[in-house]
Amino acid sequence: MxxxxxxxxxxxxxxxxxxxxxxxxxxxxxxxxxxxxxxxxxxxxxxxxxxxxxxxxxxxxxxxxxxxxxxxxxxxxxxxxxxxxxxxxxxxxxxxxxxxxxxxxxxxxxxxxxxxxxxxxxxxxxxxxxxxxxxxxxxxxxxxxxLWKEKFVSINFTNAVGFDRTIAVQTTDLAIKNRKLNIEKLEDGLIPVSAEDRDKILEFARDNASWETYLFLMLGFYTGMRIGTLSDLKVETLRRAVPDPQSRDLYKIAIGPGARPSVKTKFGVTGFAWITKPHLELILIYVDSQQRQDRVSKAKEQNKNLVFLTRHGNPYTTGNTEKSSALNVEMHNLRKKSKATGNNFLEGFYFHRSRATFATQLAILLVPIAGVVNALAIIKDALLHKDEATSLRYIKFIERTPAKAKIANEFSRVFLSILSEGRSDDE
Incomplete structure (x- = not known):
């Protein structure tokens, strides 16, 4: 490819x-x-x-x-x-x-x-x-x-002072209309995976992917950090992690432009990301490993302090983008291996869905314990959302999910009973 x-x-x-x-x-x-x-x-x-x-x-x-x-x-x-x-x-x-x-x-x-x-x-x-x-x-x-047919489309809109305006936009007959699918999605159009599939993905990645890919997925599922943030993590960021005052097994790492050292975040939000003690210890083992040192030896001086480097010594992302061609290739190969073994839990899975999975599982844990208001504030801080509207989507999502499951079960029960009655009549 x-x-x-x-x-x-x-x-x-x-x-x-x-x-x-x-x-x-x-x-x-x-x-x-x-x-x-x-x-x-x-x-x-x-x-x-x-x-x-x-x-x-x-x-x-x-x-x-x-x-x-x-x-x-x-x-x-x-x-x-x-x-x-x-x-x-x-x-x-x-x-x-x-x-x-x-x-x-x-x-x-x-x-x-x-x-x-x-x-x-x-x-x-x-x-x-x-x-x-x-x-x-x-x-x-x-x-x-x-090569195509040119056409102009008129778009009507109302400006800031209330006047109606019309603009003509040039397009072609090859353009694809943006028709949204009737699928419930969360932040950035993401769909979470179940906790069961999450565990299967991590287990399969541990046995079939590179160490770096496994760690990326582990951090995505258990910290909710985006690919751009994970790619810009510094060694000092991890070594300066501070334990949470209320839990010795939970640590916080400073990320964002205001952190020292700075770590890229979407919209330039500064805050703390959560990481458990076992996950932090595992990442620090990787930091000191020979595998990472081999990559550091190939890196430019300004990149040597990054936790994650490709096998050529380059950062996984460049600029402020949330896309990584190196990680995309790894995920593509992992999906192919999964399909070859007859598993389907990686079908349609992309790294960005790990963030939605973390937030959803966090909401499932928090709402029954802390209530909606407190859960909303904690989710907003944990995922560094710029507003509460994004965090609220996760709470609404988990509130609707049990209702949908109950409706589906009730529908199946009624439908199966109708089928069984029909068979009895035929007999």
Missing amino acids: ARLRYISYSPHRCSVNTDHIVWTSVTTREGIEGLPQIIWQDSMPWREANLWAMQRATEREVCIDTVRSNMTSILMYANWLEQSKTDWWYFPVKKADRCLVRFRGHLIVQRDSGLIAPSTATQRMRDVINFYRWLRANGFLTSDWP
Whole structure:
């Protein structure tokens, strides 16, 4: 499968001197740290896509995090191209056989089966279309017929002072509408897994995944920290963990821009994350292990203090993104191994769901003991939510779940009794 790599880009200018080319560093332009680049399965770069990312980042059209997000969509497209053995320039006369049309159908199938969110399908298709607009505008792709049909959609809205306004938005017939699925989701559109599946996932990861992946999952399930926060954890952060005054087996670690050392969090919220004593001790054992020291030896000086590094000595995430290509590859391989053994508890599971699972299990424990009001405050602090509305979703979720289970059981009982009565009448 294709991979997304992040490089340190330094602007250079080339000149031809007689029989050789000379590259000269351009000191008047700033470099870019963490520029996303796509590498095909055969280790060759996708030059057109990489040039698109470089141009947008260097010309400051958008921020680098937006470029990374767009390139994640292009990565998904590249993986589909390789799996379907399709060329990105394949646009035959028959519309149904064109690469973009087929990829659109692939996204719709994934959306309808619940593998990706409707908003994700919409965004991926939009990013791919924007990439093809750039390809045509810069002469990298020519076609004897239109790649899609352009159209304009009018959007009505009311501004801040109450006036009605209408704006025209350019779109195409390949765009995917953002139709939300009728599935109950929590923070960031996540769905938790059951405690039973959580234990199965951790046990399977312990035996079949790398030590780092297992620790990532363990911390995700039992601390609720996001991938961006876990990837930015410092060794000093763990060593400065303080025991909770009310429980000797529970520790708190400071995270956020206000912590020392600072640890990245979403929206820049500063606070404390909970971690149990056994989990903290296990992470500290890993910190001092030879396996981690081998990775530290390959890392740049500014990254040596990170708890988690890839086997090449790089951080798992770059910038403020919540996505990690290295961890995504690990999770993909873990799901394949699980499927090969006939297990389905990893089907459709992604790392981000570990956070929703932690919050849900925390709410299940707290509400009967502390009540809704106190549970709401504790959940908000434990997950560093910026507002209580997000925390309240978890409480409402666990309150509705038993009612739904009771209704389902009652429906099944009535339905089965009707079936049994029907069989008796037939006899």
